[in-house]
Amino acid sequence: MNQEVSQLFPTPDFSHLSENDFQDVYEPAEDSFLLLDALEQEAESLNSLRPLICVEVGCGSGIVITFLKKLLSSQCVCLAVDSNHKATSSTVKTADQNKAQVEAVTSDLLGNLQPRIEGKIDVLVFNPPYVVTPPEEVRCPGLPSSWAGGVNGRQVTDRLLSDVHRLLSPSGVFYLITIRENKPDEIRQMLKDRGLESTVIIERKAGPERLNVIKFQRRISAVT
Numbered sequence: 553m554n555q556e557v558s559q560l561f562p563t564p565d566f567s568h569l570s571e572n573d574f575q576d577v578y579e580p581a582e583d584s585f586l587l588l589d590a591l592e593q594e595a596e597s598l599n600s601l602r603p604l605i606c607v608e609v610g611c612g613s614g615i616v617i618t619f620l621k622k623l624l625s626s627q628c629v630c631l632a633v634d635s636n637h638k639a640t641s642s643t644v645k646t647a648d649q650n651k652a653q654v655e656a657v658t659s660d661l662l663g664n665l666q667p668r669i670e671g672k673i674d675v676l677v678f679n680p681p682y683v684v685t686p687p688e689e690v691r692c693p694g695l696p697s698s699w700a701g702g703v704n705g706r707q708v709t710d711r712l713l714s715d716v717h718r719l720l721s722p723s724g725v726f727y728l729i730t731i732r733e734n735k736p737d738e739i740r741q742m743l744k745d746r747g748l749e750s751t752v753i754i755e756r757k758a759g760p761e762r763l764n765v766i767k768f769q770r771r772i773s774a775v776t
């Protein structure tokens with residue numbers, strides 16, 4: 553666990569969530585902390601964007617969106633969505649506990665919000681259910697939906713990926729956690745074909761998983 557790496561911006565306090573909560577909601581783990589480290593590393597560049605709308609899909613306990621809100625110096629709307637209503641209520645509690653203003657909505661991906669925020673998201677973050685599982689496990693209710701990614705661990709991720717180029721604002725950025733089994737090069741090519749360049753900004757081995765965070769943004773020529 554790399555909580556100690558995030559010195560400049562402390563890891564949000566989630567001590568209000570109990571073992572009982574983590575029976576139903578994804579407990580922050582190596583992937584969550586890697587995402588915090590990636591966002592911290594990006595703090596200057598994120599602040600230079602002066603983001604107005606930031607969205608986390610699959611917010612779980614809420615530590616990532618709360619961390620993002622705290623590291624941004626400008627006023628912005630931070631919106632968190634999760635298909636698990638216990639995750640959205642945990643997110644609201646985590647934001648409150650850390651005196652951060654975050655709106656949380658229970659939704660399958662962006663659901664009905666999508667038409668309203670298409671082309672307006674300045675920062676989009678997704679730590680998806682990425683574990684390779686039998687396809688039918690993806691729709692299992694409760695905690696398994698936090699990690700069950702189905703074929704190539706991509707069944708949920710791919711549904712968001714097909715819309716990312718439409719969701720981002722002209723200077724918007726998207727941060728995605730992947731593991732090797734998700735075929736990250738294929739993901740990068742898929743989004744490149746839709747005008748988004750990518751960089752792996754941080755990698756870490758955690759047990760059997762090789763986690764990385766990929767940052768996507770429009771090609772400069774596509775913005776100017």
Ligand SMILES: C[S@@+](CC[C@H](N)C(=O)[O-])C[C@H]1O[C@@H](n2cnc3c(N)ncnc32)[C@H](O)[C@@H]1O
Nearest residue numbers: 578584610611612634635636660661679680698
């Ligand atoms: C790996 S957990 C990440 C949780 C948190 N962001 C973190 O990093 O600790 C994935 C999250 O995605 C949510 N999720 C899974 N499928 C979803 C969907 N179709 N729409 C929205 N959220 C989804 C799960 O409920 C879970 O909270």
